[in-house]
Amino acid sequence: MTPTSDKSAKRGGLSRRGLIGSAGAGAAVAVAGAGAMAATGGAPAAASPSWSTVAFHGAKQAGITTAAQDRLHLAAFDVLPSATRDDLVQLLKDWTAAAARMTAGDGAGPAGPLSGPYDAPPDDTGEAIGLDPANLTITFGLGPTLFRDAAGADRFGLAPRQPEALTRLPHFPHDFLDASASDGDLVVQACSNDPQVAVHAIRNLTRIAFGRAAIRWSQLGFGRTSSTSTTQVTPRNLFGFKDGTSSLRAEDTAGIDAHVWTRPEPKAGWLEGGSYLVARKIATHIETWDRGSLREQENIIGRTKAEGAPLSGGHESTAPDFALAGRAGAPLVDASSHLALAHPEHNNGVRMLRRGYNYVDGSNRLGRLAAGLFFIAYVTDPRTHYIPMQAAMASNDLLSEYLQHIGSGLWAVPPGIADGEFVGQALFT
Template identity: 50%
Template structure:
């Protein structure tokens, strides 16, 4: 027999553990406190263990998984909320916060024993595995700010859905958008799968999975000292990405500050995701010289065609013996370079992906799951994509098939804080 979640705190105060017996999960609300000012107080799972050497701190000013050194594996999930009561959504977000803190410390959902007569509280596939530098980043999509939860007036102007951009005419709605997103990154694919699987499981009755994507082989360098990885075309891309040790660039381009029209987003960032399918077979048949012209880089060294090493300054004015620019005017490196875009930068955090064989073409279904963080999606991502979508030589070999935009609120301060706590303030009375 299943039991509905209670509408408020039990009369005797929050207990240390409280089970959501219908799903066999811990009803993890907000640690040692209440959801938004005491409207629905619930205890959560045991506090997470001390941070181990293979763990990324969960609590802090900003959510981990943004400027954190990029890990090797990704699972990204988008969900749609089915509940209509903001208290139920807040309870789920509290539950997620408690679970995420434990997962990032290498712990299961709870240390409480499972009774033989109920489903396991944790799905168990990470038993014996370390945290593997797991980070979990949660965001809110534009669709969450309709009239269901009274949040319409709290939608940031920067979260307004992006218009159809050049190169985006075949975006598939089935693998785009969502009320919520979860980005789980780690150095072990089973660890990221476990985190998303259990968070989606804990959302039952409140939200449902809309789509998800697995990623492998980071396609960006975000940590100080990380080498620039190669994409599935074999090129180094994103050489000039913002790194975690560049606090000035992070403040200028990534973290939302006092300029926001919504206080609850201060310290957060806006996530744009794009699923970009690569025409692998066609690319593999192209001449090396043409591949290098398209990117504007030497394939082997990663150096710009006007230099010898990857980080050499690009000479956009240099011309060859034929009198034409050595860096093609429509090359990827020229169109994307900050120097050619009034200094505009993004924090890229993408991953390669493969979904096997495309059922319609029989070709490899693979490419780049592009993720970027910024403080203003329009003046940053949209401005750059408009330029790239119109002229980039690379467009012959890529297709944008999925898209999404989410507002990722600031980090959680301590146990008892939860995703969107200040956003929901006033909605849970």
């Protein structure tokens, strides 16, 4: 199944939005309604006024500086061994079209969940019928193995254009990575304030990919652990602490320009103005953490649990004073605390746009919560903006006793997609 716009005209269709517009008037009537307009690929139909949507097209991909939504479904895909370069290009075209529709509140395919031939399976799976997209964003990234596979083969003629920074992240101390929850040729990050909408997006993109790419692994996240806008309050992670306090916010455009978007690189001009997505699945030893005293917990984090103020004083937004000493001359913010090690002051001034989520994958065989932080950061260059910091934290961070990194991935995130283009188009032309 490869939904394309020329087919969509013939099939007509009832979009999710069309159904809402018809308010139960019946499929036959709605086919001629707003949904059909969206299906032809023309101007978006009038959305339900109360729906929240984020523009899919633009200079940057949505889902990076977009105010972090509450829910995540992120999937890593491997392109099948049988797929050709043309297959890959067509997949990216099809994904782009489907993502543009879904983020606008329409079905994944041009026909939608309830239209098309009665004897054919619908081109949208239907569980998002009537649901507000709730700021759904779909963000795409390309992994190092798309350029050179594990054996070094250049499957799609892309190796000469592989950015220098796009290589598998190195092994860090205490890494306990599960290969089946790491890496991938492609990544799709779907975020929404409605979990079912995010899952719907990944499910339909997966279906579209069948025969060309298959899911390698995917991850659900249920609570954002950082804010990407100053209008959002800092949320708490599963340790009970406010997380990502000093993460970049969209309003800090100079900071975003300096630390998030890629620098020009001659052989990888296609990525200019894009970013890198670093993902780390960090399992947390919740049960042992919960037995730590409040004193120990605050000392490990370097902030108060109540407000998130640095232990050197002030409020959440107060800059930490790493020199301020307490009893016996010891600094109030421990030099091995998470705050100290992650702070820009101790990382050559680098900052990250964090976009992570809490996760609980049920429980493990020991009856413990299989829980943790699905860390996501967007950075201008992982070699300067992630790897040195993680190397230091993995060795020295007091918190590492309660953490285990079990999944990892790095992808190049192409710049935004103009109407009529597909994601990563510049890489193939």
